[in-house]
Amino acid sequence: MTATGTEGGDQAILPEAPAPARRRAWWRALLRDRAAAPAMLLLAAIVLAAILAPWIAPHDPSANSRAVMQPPAWTERGTWEYLLGTDSQGRDILSRVLYGTRLTLLIGLVAVGIGGIVGSALGLLSAMYRRIDPWIMRLNDMMLSFPAILLGLALVAVAGTGVLPVIVALGIASIPDCARIARSIGIGVMGQEYIEAGRAVGLSDLAIFRRYLLRNSISSIMIFLSLRFGQIILIGAALSFLGLGAQAPASELGMMAAQGRDTLLFAPHIATIPSVVIFVIVLCANITGDALRDVLDPRLQT
Amino acid sequence: MVDPVLSLRDLDVRFNSDGHQLRVVNGVGFDLMAGQTLGLVGESGCGKSVTSLAIMRLLASPPAEIAGGEVIFENRDLLKLSKREMREMRGGRMGMIFQEPMTSLNPVYTCGSQIIESLRRHSGLTGKAARERAIELLDTVRLPSPEKRVDDYPHQLSGGQRQRVMIALALANDPTVLIADEPTTALDVTIQAQILDLLRDLQERTGTAVLLITHDLGVVAETCQAVVVMYAGTVVERGEVGAIFADPQHPYTVGLMAAVPRMDALQGRLTAIPGSVPPPWERVVGCRFAPRCPLADDRCRNERPTLREIAPGHEIACWKAPIEGVSATGGQS
Numbered sequence: 173m174t175a176t177g178t179e180g181g182d183q184a185i186l187p188e189a190p191a192p193a194r195r196r197a198w199w200r201a202l203l204r205d206r207a208a209a210p211a212m213l214l215l216a217a218i219v220l221a222a223i224l225a226p227w228i229a230p231h232d233p234s235a236n237s238r239a240v241m242q243p244p245a246w247t248e249r250g251t252w253e254y255l256l257g258t259d260s261q262g263r264d265i266l267s268r269v270l271y272g273t274r275l276t277l278l279i280g281l282v283a284v285g286i287g288g289i290v291g292s293a294l295g296l297l298s299a300m301y302r303r304i305d306p307w308i309m310r311l312n313d314m315m316l317s318f319p320a321i322l323l324g325l326a327l328v329a330v331a332g333t334g335v336l337p338v339i340v341a342l343g344i345a346s347i348p349d350c351a352r353i354a355r356s357i358g359i360g361v362m363g364q365e366y367i368e369a370g371r372a373v374g375l376s377d378l379a380i381f382r383r384y385l386l387r388n389s390i391s392s393i394m395i396f397l398s399l400r401f402g403q404i405i406l407i408g409a410a411l412s413f414l415g416l417g418a419q420a421p422a423s424e425l426g427m428m429a430a431q432g433r434d435t436l437l438f439a440p441h442i443a444t445i446p447s448v449v450i451f452v453i454v455l456c457a458n459i460t461g462d463a464l465r466d467v468l469d470p471r472l473q474t
Numbered sequence: 475m476v477d478p479v480l481s482l483r484d485l486d487v488r489f490n491s492d493g494h495q496l497r498v499v500n501g502v503g504f505d506l507m508a509g510q511t512l513g514l515v516g517e518s519g520c521g522k523s524v525t526s527l528a529i530m531r532l533l534a535s536p537p538a539e540i541a542g543g544e545v546i547f548e549n550r551d552l553l554k555l556s557k558r559e560m561r562e563m564r565g566g567r568m569g570m571i572f573q574e575p576m577t578s579l580n581p582v583y584t585c586g587s588q589i590i591e592s593l594r595r596h597s598g599l600t601g602k603a604a605r606e607r608a609i610e611l612l613d614t615v616r617l618p619s620p621e622k623r624v625d626d627y628p629h630q631l632s633g634g635q636r637q638r639v640m641i642a643l644a645l646a647n648d649p650t651v652l653i654a655d656e657p658t659t660a661l662d663v664t665i666q667a668q669i670l671d672l673l674r675d676l677q678e679r680t681g682t683a684v685l686l687i688t689h690d691l692g693v694v695a696e697t698c699q700a701v702v703v704m705y706a707g708t709v710v711e712r713g714e715v716g717a718i719f720a721d722p723q724h725p726y727t728v729g730l731m732a733a734v735p736r737m738d739a740l741q742g743r744l745t746a747i748p749g750s751v752p753p754p755w756e757r758v759v760g761c762r763f764a765p766r767c768p769l770a771d772d773r774c775r776n777e778r779p780t781l782r783e784i785a786p787g788h789e790i791a792c793w794k795a796p797i798e799g800v801s802a803t804g805g806q807s
Contacts, residue, residue, distance in 0.1 A: 365577040374565030
């Protein structure tokens with residue numbers, strides 16, 4: 173059972189290409205997906221626009237003007253000066269949307285990141301070490317019974333208003349849900365025979381956790397997180413609406429929608445435009461999350 | 475006589491559930507000789523899989539608890555090793571194959587990378603050398619075009635092919651002992667024969683001792699040199715394959731053999747052993763097989779028989795042994 177003498181021959185046969193080829197294949201598969209490709213491109217465009225907001229915004233997002241509640245450019249009374257019109261204080265909606273998207277995405281991503289990482293870690297540890305499971309889960313239930321909005325209020329009371337307490341509150345509020353989901357997914361994975369087989373190969377707990385439990389749970393957890401991303405943006409909007417979160421001159425999509433509520437009847441675009449942007453972001457995130465799962469999970473490939 | 479590479483001495487395994495102690499394995503002992511294939515036989519729930527997992531110390535604790543006994547491997551008691559030392563053993567000195575090839579491989583990694591992982595862990599092989607060794611191993615287990623298969627994910631392979639990969643994985647670091655827990659049960663008959671052939675062939679080449687756990691006496695007759703028959707967590711009979719198949723002594727072994735369809739008895743019904751295995755929570759004073767045994771008397775019901783030698787290399791735990799006139803085909807007419 174030695175390889176001596178065949179080395180030269182083996183090298184000729186050894187296909188060194190497959191690894192990079194597969195890596196290229198997954199995004200190619202993603203681009204072939206009819207629903208995912210446009211959703212991803214749109215999402216990428218929105219993210220890019222948000223990042224580039226300081227350079228591409230036509231106006232100062234917090235500068236007032238006399239042109240109050242001007243409708244978008246394509247309507248009868250609209251002007252090209254204000255492409256998406258202005259709000260009740262005469263601020264350019266396009267600029268505010270660009271800056272607002274920034275903040276909204278930041279809140280969503282960081283909160284999902286906190287909730288996802290801490291929640292998955294707790295949930296998967298619970299699934300792996302059944303001894304600590306009851307403790308983690310009781311702690312979890314306590315957190316679960318605490319409403320996100322109330323937690324946000326409490327944090328704001330302690331730390332003052334601002335985006336950061338909101339992000340932290342939403343992140344913490346996402347932990348218990350994510351831990352629950354991760355735990356149930358993890359328990360399913362731990363029951364699989366390959367976990368035992370992995371141990372039979374002499375792998376350490378860390379390797380089992382990382383290469384077996386995490387890798388086999390992550391695609392399902394990602395789906396949950398991509399849905400949760402949408403929810404968080406909406407709760408973040410609700411917190412802004414309550415006057416927590418982003419404060420006045422800064423713009424945030426949820427806050428903009430809330431402010432437009434007062435003028436919904438005679439200037440509907442003020443509330444509608446940020447709402448549509450939220451809708452598009454959440455929808456694209458969900459579709460992309462779904463498609464990513466399909467592509468990244470080798471079991472679903474044929 | 476060669477030395478045993480793996481010796482079990484009075485292994486006791488208990489499961490603690492809701493304050494009850496279930497004695498699943500009671501005083502099981504046997505010797506696995508170098509280069510030998512030992513069949514561990516018994517019906518479902520008799521504790522054979524638990525025994526094999528206990529040897530590898532893979533039982534989840536809680537609920538399982540190894541309450542006593544010794545597992546001597548390479549002059550060391552595995553039950554006394556630290557977790558780290560035990561991890562070195564698993565996959566290194568001892569390999570294991572499982573029943574379900576469809577679910578025993580990690581679905582998110584290629585077959586090759588799982589073998590490479592084990593090679594890196596135990597043999598210190600990395601990079602190209604590890605990859606070449608993995609391909610070589612896949613070739614050894616007769617997986618067609620191994621240099622392509624090495625990059626395949628488990629779901630791209632059939633059940634038989636996956637079991638070959640499992641065997642390659644178990645043998646990656648030239649283990650002294652290979653534990654095969656019903657390796658062919660989940661495969662169809664033609665593939666079963668191929669896998670058994672492969673195991674036998676590999677054993678001849680590498681000299682690995684194999685502990686084959688099965689409920690299939692046909693498999694035992696075909697592949698094993700020695701047999702241990704388990705019933706309800708205890709060893710009831712052990713010895714050379716030839717001796718036990720020619721002259722089974724424990725009524726349970728006799729019953730098992732009578733329950734196997736045979737080519738030379740084409741007529742009549744197969745004999746079943748009446749009743750079922752006593753559940754582990756049931757307190758049994760005497761012989762555990764007594765309630766189902768046609769020969770049982772008061773002594774059997776009140777005193778537990780221990781293993782004793784009735785012929786060289788043939789031990790049996792039964793008060794009635796040696797029995798005369800009951801042959802393997804005795805139940806068939």
